[in-house]
Amino acid sequence: MGTLFHKAKQNRIYQDVVDQIQTAILDGQLVPGDKLPPERELCEMFQASRGTLREALRILEQKSLIEIRLGMSGGAYVKDANAELMAENLAILIRSQAVSLQHLAEFREGVEGAVAELAALRATAADKKQLAKLISQAARCREKGLREWNNFVQMDEKIHIELACIAGNPLYRFIHHSIHENIHRYYDKLLIIGEDELEENFQDLNSIVAAVVAGEAEKAKRLAIHHVRRFNSYMEQKKRRNPDI
Numbered sequence: 001m002g003t004l005f006h007k008a009k010q011n012r013i014y015q016d017v018v019d020q021i022q023t024a025i026l027d028g029q030l031v032p033g034d035k036l037p038p039e040r041e042l043c044e045m046f047q048a049s050r051g052t053l054r055e056a057l058r059i060l061e062q063k064s065l066i067e068i069r070l071g072m073s074g075g076a077y078v079k080d081a082n083a084e085l086m087a088e089n090l091a092i093l094i095r096s097q098a099v100s101l102q103h104l105a106e107f108r109e110g111v112e113g114a115v116a117e118l119a120a121l122r123a124t125a126a127d128k129k130q131l132a133k134l135i136s137q138a139a140r141c142r143e144k145g146l147r148e149w150n151n152f153v154q155m156d157e158k159i160h161i162e163l164a165c166i167a168g169n170p171l172y173r174f175i176h177h178s179i180h181e182n183i184h185r186y187y188d189k190l191l192i193i194g195e196d197e198l199e200e201n202f203q204d205l206n207s208i209v210a211a212v213v214a215g216e217a218e219k220a221k222r223l224a225i226h227h228v229r230r231f232n233s234y235m236e237q238k239k240r241r242n243p244d245i
Helices: 010-026 039-046 050-062 084-095 101-122 125-143 145-167 170-182 184-190 195-213 217-241
Strands: 066-069 075-078
Touching: 010 039, 010 050, 039 050, 050 066, 050 075, 101 145, 101 170, 101 195, 101 217, 125 145, 125 195, 145 170, 145 195, 195 217
Parallel strands: none
Antiparallel strands: 066 075
């Protein structure tokens, strides 16, 4: 590892340290579980102060590229750099004021449509069986009406995430998980909750799942996009009526 890093550029030392270590991780020169050299050695490699090095390591830890362990076997260890990093950043963006309801709807239309289409093309017999089980559970919640609304919303989320898993693309899976973990602040404020909306939501899910099970990719995509548009339009209407929300 002695030749992996070199003297940091003096005009931006801590950022150069971050960039070098990050590049080594993302390029596979450092793999998950690898331990970085002790602070003293790293300071010598980068010709940086201990304070500068610790600032760089703190930033790398915030990015979830490394973890700092304490104790006898402590030190800086490389973490698994995967799509979870993107999902975490997306979660922060969704929770911030930078993402409007319209932004989220536009993004979800593309993602949900692509996921439904791929799921229809790639679903196995086991996948179809699992979808049938989930839609059956959602149906039981729907039969009990609004008193089961929260449980129905959880089933809705499970079905969407299951579709993303079936699509077979880890990026979609992590993005889906991040979105559905963080859109509740919109739903809690803006989603109209009534028997009609519950029924419409269930029928949308049932139709999407049916298209996926039947292998009707284009139809599944179209239905998923329509589902997002429909409920976004309801929230937009409520927001227009209550601009202070």
